[in-house]
Amino acid sequence: MNLTMSVPTHTPVLLAETIEALAVQPGGRYIDCTIGAGGHGIAILYHSSPGGQLLGIDADPEAIKVAKARLEAYSSSTLLINENFANLKAICIKYNFLPVHGILFDLGLSSLQVNGGGRGFSFQHDAPLDMRLSPSQEVTAADIVNISSEAELAGLIRTFGEESHSRGIAHYIVRQRPIKTTLQLTQTIEQAIGGRRGRIHPATKTFQALRIAVNQELEHLQSALEQAIELLGFGGRLVVISYHSLEDRIVKRFMHQEASGEKACLRLINKKVITPSLAEVELNPRSRSAKLRAAERITEPDEQFASG
Numbered sequence: 001m002n003l004t005m006s007v008p009t010h011t012p013v014l015l016a017e018t019i020e021a022l023a024v025q026p027g028g029r030y031i032d033c034t035i036g037a038g039g040h041g042i043a044i045l046y047h048s049s050p051g052g053q054l055l056g057i058d059a060d061p062e063a064i065k066v067a068k069a070r071l072e073a074y075s076s077s078t079l080l081i082n083e084n085f086a087n088l089k090a091i092c093i094k095y096n097f098l099p100v101h102g103i104l105f106d107l108g109l110s111s112l113q114v115n116g117g118g119r120g121f122s123f124q125h126d127a128p129l130d131m132r133l134s135p136s137q138e139v140t141a142a143d144i145v146n147i148s149s150e151a152e153l154a155g156l157i158r159t160f161g162e163e164s165h166s167r168g169i170a171h172y173i174v175r176q177r178p179i180k181t182t183l184q185l186t187q188t189i190e191q192a193i194g195g196r197r198g199r200i201h202p203a204t205k206t207f208q209a210l211r212i213a214v215n216q217e218l219e220h221l222q223s224a225l226e227q228a229i230e231l232l233g234f235g236g237r238l239v240v241i242s243y244h245s246l247e248d249r250i251v252k253r254f255m256h257q258e259a260s261g262e263k264a265c266l267r268l269i270n271k272k273v274i275t276p277s278l279a280e281v282e283l284n285p286r287s288r289s290a291k292l293r294a295a296e297r298i299t300e301p302d303e304q305f306a307s308g
């Protein structure tokens, strides 16, 4: 497999486990809802050759550019769409890409977005407080930080960051406004709750909360999972890799719900969640919080989704 090393890279997490869970087969049709730098995508194309097809979606136009370069060798079998996966069903109908053998979500951000600096996702790089996946979105993290009331900020940091110091942080933020950069926000949080606690940086949870709010991550995930089921053919696989407990809770609840009762349309592939080996975490520390869940469709798709 040629991984065209001149293109910026992001090390795909749980790669072998993902290919196995998707049961990738030659000639299959797959959707990677979070194509990112194309790490999982290129492996899906490799294992589905000859005849495989991949629809790659990403909300970030920069990711689509990187994926396009990375997947160039497979350009005739690949369709790349710069869209939010919240519009998954409409995209598949528009491009007549259904039914499918497998759908992958590798949630969150790629290393390119986090380490690229200028996007405002990381407290380790000073940048405007943006955090939008796509420049077409209207609301930035700065808008939320500078316009919300103290109570709204505290609620958001508590709910989406699971941060126990949310009220103190919100109080300091409101006192320090306007806050325009990641550095200003990080310093404000440090003032509110002090320096490093244990292994995680004091700004980690607040940054997570803002990113989730800016990109409506939890609503979009719930909606996309519901749409994904409809697009799978009989025996098609749904595979989701999540990186924090709020996402994983949604995925777990969704899969368990759809796999139980008389009207069950899914069968769980792995009863226990799959996590990376110690060796993978050592090689790629970003993988340490990854959780993979997979399920198989056990019912026929509705007629409108049955032919491609």
Ligand SMILES: C[S@@+](CC[C@H](N)C(=O)[O-])C[C@H]1O[C@@H](n2cnc3c(N)ncnc32)[C@H](O)[C@@H]1O
Residues within 6 Å of the ligand: 010, 011, 012, 013, 033, 034, 035, 036, 037, 038, 039, 040, 041, 057, 058, 059, 060, 063, 083, 084, 085, 086, 106, 107, 108, 109, 110, 133, 220
């Ligand atoms: C962890 S990265 C995926 C990396 C990819 N699997 C690889 O191996 O290169 C997650 C990607 O999902 C994209 N993303 C996150 N939420 C999205 C959404 N709601 N719609 C579309 N893309 C989204 C991000 O822009 C990012 O590029």
